[in-house]
Amino acid sequence: MKIKVGFGFDVHQLKDQHPFVMGGVTLEHHKGAFGHSDADVLLHAICDALLGAANLRDIGFHFKNTDPRWKGISSMILLQETVKLLTEKGWTIGNIDAMLCLEAPKINPHIPQMQENISKAIDLPVEDISIKATTNEMMGFIGREEGVVAYAVCLIQKL
Known part of the structure; x- marks a missing residue:
């Protein structure tokens, strides 16, 4: 068995009166992440970790922010497309560990739903998806x- 580890990072600007989507959950807050897609930083970081582990470049290479196909798209779709790319190369996901850094809103109450959303989107057991949050x-x-x-960070494996 071959295993690899990947690391992902994402950052988005927060803007007033903009939707705030995190892990496929729309959070109530006066500000939201701004970007070409739905700006879900959690899913973008996970995509980059998975792509990096499989040596498939990064999210911007596959889903360019100049491509109108991806304008306003749910990042859950980007995550599913990322997993398809890995599957085509024979990789499966072992686990995902993610950390969010923001002052508000509080993320802890939403973590179980985020884990469930990701689990359903990529067919990975919830117990293999860790999400944590901290402030700065x-x-x-x-x-x-x-x-x-x-x-x-993620672990991927190939039999």
Whole structure:
């Protein structure tokens, strides 16, 4: 068996009166992440971790932010397309571990739904999807609620 580990990172600007989608959950907040797709930083970081582990470049290579096909698209679709790319190369996902960094809103109550959304989208057991959240202790652009950051690592395997 061959195993590989991947790392992903994503950051999006927060804007007033914009939807805030995280892990496929729309969060109630006065600001939301802004981007070409639905700007789901969690799923973007996971996509990059998976693509990187399989040496398939990055999310921007496969889903360009200049391509109108991806404008406003749900990042769950991008995640599903990413998993298809891995499957075509013979890879399966062992686990995903992700960390969100933002001041508000509180993420903890939404983690089970995020895990369930990801699990259903990519057919990976919930117990293999870890999502955690922290603040930036009110420092920097995250502390000023100007942006949100996500990190993810994954393990993939090939028999």
